[in-house]
Amino acid sequence: MKNKINSSLLTKNRVGKISEADHFQQQQYLEVVQSFARLTYESIYVIDYEKMAFEYVSDNPLFLCGHTSEEVLNMGYDFYFKNVPEDDLQLLNLINEAGFDFFEKLPGNTKKMYSITYDFHLVNEDGKHILINHKLTPLFLTSDKKLWKAMCIVSISHHKNAGNICIHKQGTNDVWELNIKHMVWRKIEKPKLSKRELEILRLHAQGLTINQIAEKIFVAPDTVKYYRRRIFDRLGVSNIVEALSYAVHNKII
Template sequence: MKINSNSTLLTKNHIGKISDEERPEQNDYLDAVRAFARLTYESVYIINYETMTFEYVSENPLFLCGYSPDEVMKLGYEFYFKNIPEDDLILLNTINELGFDFFKDLPGEEKIQYSITYDFHLVNGDGKKTLINHKLTPLLLTKDKKMWKAMCIVSISHHKTSGNIYIYKQGSNETWALDLKDKRWHKSEKPRLTNREIEVLRLYAQGLSINEIAAKVSVAPDTVKYYRRQIFDRLNVSTIAEALSYAVNSKIM
């Protein structure tokens, strides 16, 4: 399968022309998006599915691949074809197809509560690849509940390979993982950590050593190691970096 700039990559969500009566509903939300971008270390950008363009791109260099925000906005979808390896473009095409099929079948206003996260590579200007985590959530819906605009957040992935595709619902323990072999979404519940395990993970996030964590929670260092093993087993990860990434993305901590 060859992916090129004439393909339907990430364009399955065709919404047509937005009516004049719908437009006042969007208000001037970009000021709030800009304020959020100033406060986060992550890259932020907005997709407009009516025009199939980027409506806003933050200044964080991670997503820019050596371009300026204005240059990325002008490139729009062409940016993907210039800066994503062929294998990952094929992956994104699959995510696009199956993700919007999932979204289409959700009930009305409930659609706004869902988000999707996945990993793929960006190629920088020097040719080096960086594995990033990409999150997308609806920002505005059309009157017939299609996704009009979406907010995207880009950060460094703590995984080792592309994929890792999950859908989450706000305020729910339910999650859906995409199996790329059978191309189906499989529903499960988020793993649960005990209060003590969450406490230990938060102390790791502060950069504390095992001995420092042990002193903080008044246990022996070997007990902290036990909690760490439990965290790894529950989250199905092998490093603290992966555990933190999973816990943050899944809103466990």
């Protein structure tokens, strides 16, 4: 006979009836953003397009370029002009134009299902260029479905060059890639891995070596190497670090 799990073991926190005042706190959405920032290694910030300013900047150091989060918050868009190389500033301008053209054509509230991702360089306090990946998705739309506020997530890019501009639709495999030369969005097929390839990639993510993976899934090390090569080919990467980064960024694992 199976033992029943005592529900009190799952959480000690018991909440009674919620007051109207407590419900009103839902409007303080920045607390949710701040909570998320505490849980992730990535840098988080929020753009307010009405004020053309940053509304929130996390204290995760990657995006700060040696500044404090408060300093970056106060800089707003000036942060880009001070910490992004000229060539990449021009790239960001193209991305802004093409991204909003794409966004404007989407129907109503479905706009919230889309996110854009791209890579550009930041110049840190030592003058070194760091290639970062930037993801942006809507938080709030206006009544006429314009983008009002957006959440942005910054992490180290797994690519070697700036660009790599894609739009993803949540809950689907739909991906659009921007051809910078012709300023045209084209739909592409998201890479798919077999069950075995996913298994090997996840075991690598756990820190296992080729020999350890081979032992765990009862195959020869050369078989693991064969699947690794297939993973690299499918994802368009050259090593396991890039493969893991790609898989995480694209929600493959």
